[in-house]
Amino acid sequence: MSTLRTGLLLTSLTVAAQLHAAPAAAAAALDAFASLTAPLEIVVARDPSRLAAATRLARLHVAAGQWDVAWRVLERSAPHAGKDAEFQGFAGTVLRQLQRAPEAAEAYRRAIALQPDEGRWWVGLGLALEDARRNKEAKQAFAAARERERTLSPVLLKVVERRGL
Numbered sequence: 001m002s003t004l005r006t007g008l009l010l011t012s013l014t015v016a017a018q019l020h021a022a023p024a025a026a027a028a029a030l031d032a033f034a035s036l037t038a039p040l041e042i043v044v045a046r047d048p049s050r051l052a053a054a055t056r057l058a059r060l061h062v063a064a065g066q067w068d069v070a071w072r073v074l075e076r077s078a079p080h081a082g083k084d085a086e087f088q089g090f091a092g093t094v095l096r097q098l099q100r101a102p103e104a105a106e107a108y109r110r111a112i113a114l115q116p117d118e119g120r121w122w123v124g125l126g127l128a129l130e131d132a133r134r135n136k137e138a139k140q141a142f143a144a145a146r147e148r149e150r151t152l153s154p155v156l157l158k159v160v161e162r163r164g165l
Contacts, residue, residue, distance in 0.1 A: 036060055044073060049080035051087055058094065067097045085114035085121070092124050101131035119148030123156045126163070139163070 040057035043050050054077035061070040071094050074087070081087035092107035108125035115121060126141035142163045149157055 044076060048077045051077055051081055051084055055087060055090060058090070062094065062097075067094055070094050071098055082110075083114065085111045085118065088114065089118075089121050089124060092121075092128060096124070096128050096131060099131070101128045104128035105132060105134075117148055117151065119145045119151040120153070120156055122148060123152065123159055127159075 037057060037060055040053050040060070043053040044057055048054065054073055058070040058073040061067070061073065071091075074091050074094060077087070078091065081091075088107050088111035092104045092111065095101075095104035095107055105125055105128040108121050108128055111118070111121040112125065122141050122145035126138045126145060129135070129138035129141055142160050145152065145156070145160050149160070152160065
């Protein structure tokens with residue numbers, strides 16, 4: 001399914017929920033979401049080592065605001081993701097959104113161990129450490145991110161700059 005179609009579907013799901021759409025429209029949106037997620041759920045249930053499928057499924061749940069469901073998907077595949085920095089970083093993001101800062105920090109540390117020159121993992125670590133009220137360590141992580149600013153998006157660079165680094 002194309003990214004555009006997926007985006008449109010998720011937008012329609014959100015709009016339907018926010019506007020308390022008619023039951024038929026809401027049911028249609030849920031059916032469409034299920035048609036996207038069901039095949040991925042089958043793949044991940046049968047073979048949790050299929051990290052691309054697990055990540056895609058988790059991202060669909062995140063887009064629908066279902067952070068807890070996204071984490072359950074990632075959690076099943078985590079034992080197979082030891083060498084996947086993208087997976088670890090995404091897991092950190094999901095855990096941070098679930099207000100599980102210490103676990104998020106550990107996920108970002110795993111991503112950093114795999115890709116130490118990737119600034120976004122350092123930013124994520126800094127944010128998670130801030131959430132855990134470990135401000136000295138957070139500053140160190142943001143400083144490390146600043147050293148890798150060539151890998152940061154403009155948005156993440158602003159996050160680092162706002163922290164006075």
